[in-house]
Amino acid sequence: MSFFEKKLKNRKQKFKQKASPKNSRSRRAEYTVKISKSKRELNLMKRRNITITNNSNNSQNEIYIPPLEELPKLVNGIKNSKDIDKIEECTQMIRRMLSIEGDPPIDEIIKTDVIPYFVEFLKDSNNIFLQFESAWILSNICTGSSEQTTYVVNLDVIPIFLELLDSESLDVIEQSIWALGNISGDKLEFRDKILSYPKSFKKILDVYHNKNLNQSILKNTTWAVSSMCRGMPFPDYEKVKNAYKYFGYLCKETTTDLIVDACWGLSYLSSGNSEQIDDLIATECLPRLVELLGHSSPRVLIPAIRAVGNVVTGNYQQTQSALECDLLERLQPLFSHKRDQIKKEACWVLSNITAGTTEQIEKVLQSGFIPIIYNLIEETKIYVIQKEAIWTLSNAVWGGSIQVVINLVESGICKAFVPWLQRKKENSILKISLESYAKILSVGEKIAENEGLQNNLYAQKLEKLGVFEYIENLANHESNIIKQLVEYILKNYFDKFQNQVNENENNSTNQDENGNTDYEF
Template sequence: MSFFERKLKNRKEKFKQKASPQNSRSRRAEYNIKISHSKREMVLMKRRNITTTNNSKNEIYIPPLEKLPKLVDVIKNSEDTDKIEECTKMIRTMLSVEVDPPIDQIIETGVVPYFVEFLKDTNNIFLQFESAWILSNICTGSTDQTSYVVNLDVIPIFISLLDSDNNDVIEQSVWALGNISGDSLTFRDKILSYPNSFNKILSIFHLKEINESILNNTTWVVSSLCRGVPFAPYHKVKKALKYFANLCKETTTELLINACWGLSYLSSGNSQQIDDLISTKCLPRVVELIGHKSPDVIIPALRTIGNVVTGDSKQTQTALDCDLLVPLKKLFTHKREQIQKEACWVLSNITAGTRDQIRTIIQGGFIPVLYNLISETKIYTIQKESIWALSNAVWGGYDEDIIRLVESGICEVFDPWLQRRKEYSILKISLEAYAKILSVGQKISEEEGQEHNIYAYKLERLGVFEHIEKLSNYENQNIKQLVEYLLNTYFYNLQTKVEENENNSIDQDENNDSDYEF
């Protein structure tokens, strides 16, 4: 195995393959779009159930905070069920406002444990529902506020209420579980630790009278239980795949957003998880969704596809066979920068595939698009992913394709990145790209019987070797060795030949006693 074959094998393994089911792809962390910190996904974590009315003549009365002690006193001390129900409802309306609900003030009254007890009263659906709504909205607050509720041992109660005969109670209970799960991975795992909890939540999809609201909330909750790094234990949440796959066929934007996020979470593991996703036959629909009008649908759909193409070459080809490249190409000019970054990530993983897959990208006209992104965008992460995509194409491509890339100006593209001494990874892949280009140039020169490496001569004229030479004292040993290899193998050899030719020309000029005009 040659030097370049060994390097290519090692590089592809590091670039595309998954280290273990517990870890994300090797470059997902470097790419800096972390699942647990995505702005969009932060929005998905918790939802307050707001009290609204469409009838201006029937405005909902929200009591002032001054009345809270009296309301609490009735709940704690009265034996009148009607009054307790009315006061509970008023406290619920106080919590169901969009801005600054009085969560701490209500907790401080000591009334919250009463609402937990009301959840257990199977003879009073109204109190169950109102109490579930109150507790769910408290859990939209801070971690301390959510922890207070969780420590009252409400999780198993909410899980049991999923068997209720009342759909409103079911919906509010699953909503509460979603807000608890969205607070932290600890609470997510706590919910999943209860026997059969996830299956009970999935069973909501089978309700005979399921409406759009329950469907939306359940999809959001199931997605929430799958999200986060480290990932939820796959064996516990795997069954959600088929539900997300079916929900992708829907047309409502909210359902599509949550279903696609769910698919992206469940495919962010090992190769088997990618195969499981592919087996649902939802991939063509997910590819279709990257052309959706809503960026909030495009992003999770694109991330799901990105997960697939980080798999092996067969899995990558499955995505390509879904006519991926046509809608993907349009995303490079999308107004949303995050979508451009995700599109570059997807492309960089495809160019880490087989030679035929790289050729498909080149023939698809993506190279000029990448050149344009590097030269015109000011977003570093977009430039960086574009450089990765190009470097992968050089390393893994057929010699004929590398020749085309050189003719298209790829040698000039990597040069500015050699001057970014602090960017180790970009320095390395730029130098490796030049190494592969020079190896192809050496083959061409030997086949054509030329004295010098035509690409070495080209890089010399472009000033690339000068920039490479300045890295001779680079602090990283890998970079230093690569620079030494390039200089010794190509540059110094070229320099010697050029000097010999110049000396021969001078001797000939002196012998012929003639001037040579440049």
């Protein structure tokens, strides 16, 4: 048995195996890395607390924000004044300077060396006002660049903020959790630094148990906890997995911001191995996540799709759990969504379902998805959408029964891979296109054998589409894998097909009344 024959025989088993989470998810690892590094997602990781201002010049409620020219005077008031009222006032004014839309003067304030004073103010439990204002200042500085955040972290503020989660002031608790969220969102090193403190994550989760917890703190806590579960490499799962029950509960809320952050959290936690997917399913929130695929806001849709998508990258039983929540019914409208990102992620989910069992693939076909995928490939110009759509079809070919392949061929699947044979630089898609044709041709051989046919009818179809010619043009491809695929197909199917055609030409004596030969394939 040749190298490629062995490869063909084992391809399906290696794609999605019940007992091997590593194998079952390896094909989609590249996609998971890419979405974890999404610019839009990273932008969600830091939040500045903005001072609400009234722009009316006649309003008595207008909040005064000092100009940058006043900064030296304010810093002097903090460093040199003995009057606590003066210190409080100057601290509040600097906080307002940092709490504006646009480009706050973070670097200018850092250069005054006043930041260590705010760190000291955090430790003064007798002055809640200064604690609150200082926490707000430090939190907003941590919305800046990584260098600015690092400056704050190097002042050893993390354990102080963790201690402040026990404060009697809800405002101090909120600003502390806000600061920890911003620090965690800056880089994975800081995320892991926060989690390295004993029982730090438990202390953060304990905020949820506060009897007086209001909606604002609830939202900020959910966002911060979600931030601490994000990133690749993943955080220590044993340290963060208890967040599941809170995310599972909060995704059932009606407030959009809460749903968004809870869904992001669920998507992060389930991006690991099969055990982590089982833990998501155990929260009993999977039906809610599937339901959220019908939400009107893309802010909800994207993390909900990713969380559900993680489930179907798992083993067959985990995929089935999602299908039993009417996933296919909820998924179908997303293929006509106005946002390309939604279409792409819907394809990603479907491609993992067609990597499942024959029964799961048949369910996809019965739900009418194949014509939708064909239309998507033809109509969209977005490469990543086309790529996921092609994976969907390829997985269906490879995982489906003979009857599934027959149905796919009858529906026109042979045309879908043709354009990709002409894109010689797209090795991954070129490879699965060739593999799909090899599987289709092998089914054609079985049909011919079972029905006593002289010709492989699927080889005939591919010949009419010019597929063999395109494949021949790949014979000298730079990739050894592609060359082996080409050699296998040409040797086992094209040469045999040509021999059959030549034999028919030589043996045929059937002519019409005009003397034309009637070839039978």
